[in-house]
Structure formats: C-alpha cells, structure tokens
Amino acid sequence: APGDYKPGIAALYRELDLPVYPMATNAGVHWSRKGFNLTPGVIVFEYLEPIPPGLKRGEFMRTLEERIETATETLLAEDPAYRPPVAA
Numbered sequence: 001a002p003g004d005y006k007p008g009i010a011a012l013y014r015e016l017d018l019p020v021y022p023m024a025t026n027a028g029v030h031w032s033r034k035g036f037n038l039t040p041g042v043i044v045f046e047y048l049e050p051i052p053p054g055l056k057r058g059e060f061m062r063t064l065e066e067r068i069e070t071a072t073e074t075l076l077a078e079d080p081a082y083r084p085p086v087a088a
Helices: 008-016 057-078
Strands: 023-025 045-047
C-alpha cells in the first residue's frame, strides 16, 4: 500500500525551484517497520527520472506518487522474498 506523501516535499519543490529526483525501493520487504526484523535479500534503491521545476502543486504530487509507486511495484514484483498482502 502506498505511504503518505507529505506536503513538505511540495513546499520544498516550490521554494527551491529545483528538479526532484524520486527514488523507489524494495527495502520494506527485507526490513520491517516494526523493529529490527530482517529478511535475507538485496535491498534496491532506484533513482527515477527527475521531475522538472515549475509544475503546479497537484500535478507535482500526482507525478511524484505515480513515479514512485509504479517503480516500487516493479521492484517488489522482481523480489523473490516479496509476499503480496492478502485481501481481507
């Protein structure tokens, strides 16, 4: 499930007027949010295509989320340790 995308990144994007380089990772498969439970495997960090400065806030946030989530889904699908969540 996607995480929360905090509004502070949009404020930095607007104020700094610089490209943003999103990053996707599969780290959640191997390193639990709940403590120091590690699963063997390779953690991958993938830098994505930069988002150029000048987009409106909503467009920037949609672009950021879409790029990160799409790339993360790909990384997860490639990871043999990944177990998709079971629908309730």
